Amino acid sequence: MQPRPLAIETMPPILAFALRPLPVPLLSLALSALTRSVAKRHPSLFRRLGPYADARFVLDPTDLPFVICLCPNANRPHVTMHRSAPQGDARIAGPLAALLGMVHGAFDGDALFFSRDLVIEGNTEAVLALRNAIDDAELDIGAELQALSGPFAGLLGRAISLAQARTGLCLKRPEYGEFY
Numbered sequence: 001m002q003p004r005p006l007a008i009e010t011m012p013p014i015l016a017f018a019l020r021p022l023p024v025p026l027l028s029l030a031l032s033a034l035t036r037s038v039a040k041r042h043p044s045l046f047r048r049l050g051p052y053a054d055a056r057f058v059l060d061p062t063d064l065p066f067v068i069c070l071c072p073n074a075n076r077p078h079v080t081m082h083r084s085a086p087q088g089d090a091r092i093a094g095p096l097a098a099l100l101g102m103v104h105g106a107f108d109g110d111a112l113f114f115s116r117d118l119v120i121e122g123n124t125e126a127v128l129a130l131r132n133a134i135d136d137a138e139l140d141i142g143a144e145l146q147a148l149s150g151p152f153a154g155l156l157g158r159a160i161s162l163a164q165a166r167t168g169l170c171l172k173r174p175e176y177g178e179f180y
Contacts, residue, residue, distance in 0.1 A: 008107075008117050009097040009168035011063035020065045024081040031068065031079035037148050038139065039077045046074035048133035052126040058088035061096035072130075090122035090130075101170040102131070103139055142172030 039046055046053055049072055059068040069080045069088060085091065092099070098117045101107035109131045112118040120127050142160040146153040164171040 008095050008101075008112075010095045011061075011097075013063075016064055022066075024066060024083065027066070027081040028079060031081065032077070034141075034144060034148065035070070035072075035077045035079050038144055039072075039074065041144070041147065042137045042139065043074070045133045045137040045139075046072055046077065048136055049074075049129050052089075052123070052129045055090065055123065055126045055130075056086075056088035057126070057130055058085050058091040058122075059099060060085055060091060060093035061099055062093055063095045088122065090120065090124070090126045092118060092120055092127060094118040097169050100141070103134055103141060104170045104173045105135065105138065106170040106174050109135075138173065140173035 049055070054071070054073055057070040057072070059070060061068070065083070067082045067085045069082060069086050071078050071080075080086070094112065094117050098107060098112050102109045102112060102118070109118070113120060142157065142164075145160065146156050149156045160171050163169070
């Protein structure tokens with residue numbers, strides 16, 4: 001599938017402001033549970049990281065009031081949320097839409113980097129290993145969330161589709177032939 005030309009949405013400032021009061025520890029627990037589920041469903045993703053499996057990746061959605069630190073350790077992957085960027089081996093910064101679109105294959109990571117929609121700092125080899133592992137796994141965060149939701153999977157799937165349509169964020173992997 002050929003990704004279409006970039007059209008990166010940004011989180012409306014009022015929505016980003018509304019997210020400020022969310023409790024960071026609770027978000028960390030939820031994202032860690034999601035990450036562990038991904039690890040169980042896609043074990044090759046973590047093996048593919050090779051020597052960077054213990055790296056700390058700082059994911060900085062520049063239009064949100066928090067930063068994500070991903071520690072993909074295959075034995076116990078976890079995520080911590082922060083109000084400001086912690087130290088890490090590599091930092092990937094850009095609008096949430098760019099980060100999600102890259103994960104879902106809607107946007108090309110190289111194009112995002114060269115258009116300066118994404119900024120990469122630190123160990124670029126680790127970032128390339130992460131990107132290649134994610135590309136290879138063909139992750140779909142929407143499907144991963146549905147897998148965790150048990151009997152509410154159908155309802156959550158419809159909510160994800162509606163949220164994607166309303167926000168412009170790529171919340172699930174595009175279907176074949178569908179361009180985001």
